[in-house]
Amino acid sequence: MIENKKFLTLLVSEGIITEKTLQGLCIQYQNNAFDILLHLSKQESANKNKLGMLWGDSIGIAYIDLNKAIFQTEVVEKLPEDFARKNQIIPIYQFGKGITIATSNPENSFVLNKVEKSMDCLVSPMFAFPDDIDEAIDLQYSSNKSLEEITKKISVNTIVNSINNAPEIENNLTISQKEIEQCRSMLASMPNPEMQKLESKSVISETTKKHLVDNTNQVLNDVSENKIPKIETCNKISNTILEEVDRKMDLIFCIRQLRVSDEQAYSHTINVAMMSSVIAKMMGFSTTVIKEITLGAFLHDIGKMRVPKKVLYKTGKLEPYEAELIKKHTVLGHQIAKMMGLHDKVTDVILGHHERMDGGGYPQGLTGEDISLNTQIVSIVDVYDLLLSNNKNKISHHEAINLMMIEGQKAFNANILYKFVSLSYNHNAGGIKKMFKSVVYGDIV
Numbered sequence: 439m440i441e442n443k444k445f446l447t448l449l450v451s452e453g454i455i456t457e458k459t460l461q462g463l464c465i466q467y468q469n470n471a472f473d474i475l476l477h478l479s480k481q482e483s484a485n486k487n488k489l490g491m492l493w494g495d496s497i498g499i500a501y502i503d504l505n506k507a508i509f510q511t512e513v514v515e516k517l518p519e520d521f522a523r524k525n526q527i528i529p530i531y532q533f534g535k536g537i538t539i540a541t542s543n544p545e546n547s548f549v550l551n552k553v554e555k556s557m558d559c560l561v562s563p564m565f566a567f568p569d570d571i572d573e574a575i576d577l578q579y580s581s582n583k584s585l586e587e588i589t590k591k592i593s594v595n596t597i598v599n600s601i602n603n604a605p606e607i608e609n610n611l612t613i614s615q616k617e618i619e620q621c622r623s624m625l626a627s628m629p630n631p632e633m634q635k636l637e638s639k640s641v642i643s644e645t646t647k648k649h650l651v652d653n654t655n656q657v658l659n660d661v662s663e664n665k666i667p668k669i670e671t672c673n674k675i676s677n678t679i680l681e682e683v684d685r686k687m688d689l690i691f692c693i694r695q696l697r698v699s700d701e702q703a704y705s706h707t708i709n710v711a712m713m714s715s716v717i718a719k720m721m722g723f724s725t726t727v728i729k730e731i732t733l734g735a736f737l738h739d740i741g742k743m744r745v746p747k748k749v750l751y752k753t754g755k756l757e758p759y760e761a762e763l764i765k766k767h768t769v770l771g772h773q774i775a776k777m778m779g780l781h782d783k784v785t786d787v788i789l790g791h792h793e794r795m796d797g798g799g800y801p802q803g804l805t806g807e808d809i810s811l812n813t814q815i816v817s818i819v820d821v822y823d824l825l826l827s828n829n830k831n832k833i834s835h836h837e838a839i840n841l842m843m844i845e846g847q848k849a850f851n852a853n854i855l856y857k858f859v860s861l862s863y864n865h866n867a868g869g870i871k872k873m874f875k876s877v878v879y880g881d882i883v
Contacts, residue, residue, distance in 0.1 A: 499563060
């Protein structure tokens with residue numbers, strides 16, 4: 439029997455069930471909290487993910503929805519299928535020397551120790567429901583057996599093109615569940631040699647890089663000195679970015695190659711603008727809109743220059759008031775952009791790039807369609823580049839995409855996210871070049 443008083447208390451305090459219902463369930467299941475969890479998860483009105491997160495919180499282990507997870511094929515294969523089924527446990531992905539696994543019993547140290555010995559690595563457990571683990575095992579191990587046959591029939595470009603050709607419905611971006619699963623399968627099954635290609639160096643020339651960094655430095659220094667940046671300089675940077683993207687599109691097979699590496703404040707600003715312009719082009723936006731998105735992306739963090747440096751560059755844990763100071767950079771940046779006389783479509787990106795589709799962002803807590811498409815694009819690229827720029831936890835392109843796919847389902851516009859993923863793994867840059875002339879998700883001639 440599993441006793442978990444904290445979970446039972448959370449069920450009532452979070453409004454999942456009433457105290458009276460809890461008492462009845464405790465009698466029915468003899469206070470076995472896990473059995474009560476499984477009972478509730480099978481109810482038609484149940485919010486399974488909410489229950490999973492409450493259970494995870496109660497035992498101090500993160501919950502994962504395996505329906506949204508991207509599995510690394512080579513990692514799954516490290517654990518024998520018989521062992522996985524018997525113990526209801528499945529590997530998900532490897533990050534450095536550690537492997538993240540999903541298990542219905544994260545507190546079973548005996549099984550976890552056996553997994554570590556079997557896989558010869560450290561294991562980081564996450565909680566998942568038993569039925570979800572069983573389904574994942576069925577899917578992943580059967581997929582691995584037929585992977586060679588599948589890859590003969592479906593190439594990476596075929597998958598990407600199927601996603602790129604999704605129809606436009608009432609001006610809202612849309613993508614089918616089938617295409618989403620194809621995208622996930624492509625990510626999980628991509629062979630190692632192709633994955634290694636994605637770590638290739640930037641195609642941005644040193645001359646262009648120096649021009650961008652020098653001019654970005656000038657803009658940011660103006661702001662930090664309480665000066666209003668010259669709009670001419672900002673437009674010059676934006677135009678340089680667009681010209682460089684046009685010149686280099688035929689040379690790239692991964693969006694990461696359009697990043698530069700320099701001092702983070704400068705490089706992050708340039709990278710977000712560079713990659714946002716690519717996504718805007720890919721989605722068939724007009725030249726005017728692409729320029730607005732690129733300029734908004736370039737200036738998205740400009741307000742940080744008005745945040746005290748001792749707070750902005752603090753290496754330790756931020757105090758609550760310090761975190762609030764940093765959050766104000768969106769409002770400060772918006773004010774600066776307004777004083778520059780920029781269009782609302784540009785200033786909206788600066789104000790809203792930390793808004794999230796589920797309302798969990800700031801500063802306004804906007805949801806869904808209240809967040810402009812321009813802002814939604816920049817939000818996704820912003821997070822991606824921050825993940826790659828994190829000096830404490832170096833992660834690869836693939837790991838960054840994996841984390842965004844798992845964690846970003848509610849935070850981001852899923853359709854734009856999958857568009858971004860398709861470009862991230864596109865090995866046919868010529869196809870993107872042709873697409874620049876099409877409308878959003880229109881047919882490519």
